[in-house]
Amino acid sequence: MIELESPEAVLFDFDGTLAPNLDLADMRRQVVDLTIAAGVPEEIYTGLYIIEVIEAGAAWLDKNNTAQATHYQHSANQRILELELNAAAATQVFPGVKNMLSQLRQRGISIGIVTRNCRAAIEAVFPDREQFVDAVHARDDVVHLKPDPRHLLCNLQALNARPNRSIMVGDGALDMQAGKALNMHCIGVLTGSNDSAALRNAGANQILTDCISLHDALR
Template identity: 30%
Template sequence: MKKIEAIVFDFDGTLAELTIDFDEMKKRLKALGRAFLDPLPEKTDIPALEWVDYIASCLADEDPDLGKEFHTRCRFLIITMEVEAARNGKLFPFTCDILSSLRNSGIKTGIITRNTASAVRELVPEINDISGCFLSREDVQNVKPHPEHLFKALEVIGVEPANTLMVGDHPMDIETGKRAGSMTAGVATGRMSVEELQKAEPDFVASNCAELIQLLEKEGLIMNK
């Protein structure tokens, strides 16, 4: 395994407490969707953002303006819930210390999230200062698990995927790293347990980011200064 030169983190559930109620979000989106298209197509196996895009495309086939209206109203609903959740959230106690320690040891860092930038900045106004790169969903055309999200962050901080560790609390984060060709790690501080994360076959699994950093130091993949 190559020496780690950069660590890119997911945000919600990885560096900050996961406070977004995704089940409630999907419930509200479906209620809105039925006002536009009833019955709704059976498509429950995809995340909320992709579901909105799918339903909007179905509507746009018949009426492009209706598809745009649905998409806009759904995005407004999602952003409202994200910002509200951020107001009740907080960083994990170890987050700032980890990011600072990595910077001092010469490890570059990045943060990528499917969340909206306004919600993240509601919680952490200094988000651009605590990491070498911050990219929300508004900053890329294709959000994770599409590798573009990670590729763009690595372009900003100047590190190759093979020398990067992608860290997140969901199998989607592990998939992102694998598709980009980076090393991967899962942390059980979100919705998934260690056992559930292990099924995605990351290179490392830990209960939280602090434990993960200790593991990497023990393995000699990063240095503690």
């Protein structure tokens, strides 16, 4: 069990956790529309997260209609990038986030961000992140995205922190699943897409209303 007063690192999810959610539901709808239009059968992508919908769709097309696979993958990735950057342009980190991060750092805790958002979106929403965060691993920075724990491991390695001495904070079930797989202390926050029951079910050890209260919770 981690010494909660002095973790080596705290890893944060980005949208829904440090900043308001970018509109993922609409993004997924639009990608699904493109996937249907490309002729990919529904069972190929049902239940998958948005990036995995595109990967599964492109893999299926590659086997069945090679000519279309590249075009589909390119347009779908382009679409989510546009939607993400549009949403990011109108979004800022939650009030109090920068202060909370500074306080953690003053205690010698390393700070990471692990996100399925693209790097450009993080740069738009949190332009001065380098003053507050030690390592960012966005979608474009890793091969394996959470819930694959290797996404978090890349970040922990960059911070030189041990998983079982570190905390994962996020609003998503996949944040909790990835953290739990590494035996991290998982804190679910209610500022995004899940309620506390869903976060507990996904493996949260603790629930906070928002990440701003983290500094107090670690006292």
